[in-house]
Amino acid sequence: DGGITQSPKYLFRKEGQNVTLSCEQNLNHDAMYWYRQDPGQGLRLIYYSQIVNDFQKGDIAEGYSVSREKKESFPLTVTSAQKNPTAFYLCASSLSGRTDTQYFGPGTRLTVL
Amino acid sequence: KQEVTQIPAALSVPEGENLVLNCSFTDSAIYNLQWFRQDPGKGLTSLLLIQSSQREQTSGRLNASLDKSSGRSTLYIAASQPGDSATYLCAVKGMNGGNTPLVFGKGTRLSVIA
Numbered sequence: 632d633g634g635i636t637q638s639p640k641y642l643f644r645k646e647g648q649n650v651t652l653s654c655e656q657n658l659n660h661d662a663m664y665w666y667r668q669d670p671g672q673g674l675r676l677i678y679y680s681q682i683v684n685d686f687q688k689g690d691i692a693e694g695y696s697v698s699r700e701k702k703e704s705f706p707l708t709v710t711s712a713q714k715n716p717t718a719f720y721l722c723a724s725s726l727s728g729r730t731d732t733q734y735f736g737p738g739t740r741l742t743v744l
Numbered sequence: 745k746q747e748v749t750q751i752p753a754a755l756s757v758p759e760g761e762n763l764v765l766n767c768s769f770t771d772s773a774i775y776n777l778q779w780f781r782q783d784p785g786k787g788l789t790s791l792l793l794i795q796s797s798q799r800e801q802t803s804g805r806l807n808a809s810l811d812k813s814s815g816r817s818t819l820y821i822a823a824s825q826p827g828d829s830a831t832y833l834c835a836v837k838g839m840n841g842g843n844t845p846l847v848f849g850k851g852t853r854l855s856v857i858a
Contacts, residue, residue: 637787664845673748673833673848674788689845721787732778733835733846735787 634658635736637722642741644709644716652707652739654722663705664723664733667691674721680705681727709741717743746771746838750849757824758857765819765852767834772812775837778846779808779819782831791832792819796839824856 635656644650656663662681666674676689680699694713699705705724709716720739725731747770757763767777776795780788792801792808794817800809807820817834831853835846 635787671850673850674835674846675848676845679845719785723788732790732793733788734790735780737787738785740785 635722635724635734637720637736637739639739640737642739644741644743646743647711649708649710650741652709652720652722652741654705654707654736656703656705656724656734656736658724658726658734659702660724660726660734661702662725662727662731663699664725665689665695665697665705665707666721666723668719668721668738677707677720716741746836746847748834748836748847748849750832750834750852752852753850754853754855756855756857759824759826761824761856762820762822763824763854765821765832765834765854767817767819767849769815769817769836769847771838772815773839774812775839777808777810777817777834777836779806779817780833780835782833782851784831788833821854824854826856826858829854829856 638653664679665677675691677695678697680686696708722736723733725733749768751766778793779791782788794801794810805822810817831851833851835848
């Protein structure tokens with residue numbers, strides 16, 4: 632099956648810990664994205680990548696880091712510098728960046744204990 | 745800066761009713777507009793994508809229209825069913841500044857009552 636997978640589905644983090652959220656796609660898409668969703672809010676862009684070994688900050692990049700070493704993978708690290716990380720995190724991809732439909736993964740819910 | 749607004753924030757209708765969800769955006773320089781569906785605790789599912797040169801797109805009981813000059817889009821759902829209950833989000837892809845990502849509205853939460 633082609634699609635986007637995110638793992639884990641639920642993640643718990645202690646104060647001061649870094650955690651990494653996985654996002655993998657087998658759609659052969661060039662562009663990949665990370666969004667954060669809070670209750671009653673729209674999606675806010677954290678980082679995006681249009682091509683391997685390249686990525687750009689979105690609107691709320693502080694406290695997060697990414698890498699794009701492979702076309703199919705775009706992991707997101709939530710660092711201890713992110714003061715309010717509890718949220719629902721969504722990964723997406725598109726064939727190119729400009730005019731194509733974005734496809735979303737099932738999401739990871741991160742909770743800080 | 746592009747802003748996307750969806751009204752109403754929540755809507756409850758009886759089964760079988762036709763309904764319209766609204767989306768407005770402030771900057772008409774867009775590549776496309778996309779409508780998504782999100783079920784509770786799930787990711788987003790793309791419903792319809794309208795390119796800036798198009799006026800509408802249809803898929804089954806769904807019809808989306810785009811009036812770029814006035815900064816408006818509507819999603820029409822015919823003969824609503826309880827299975828249509830979800831949050832519907834619209835998002836626009838702007839043309840300014842190169843490859844800009846999608847800008848999302850906050851969504852309309854739809855409940856279809858059997």
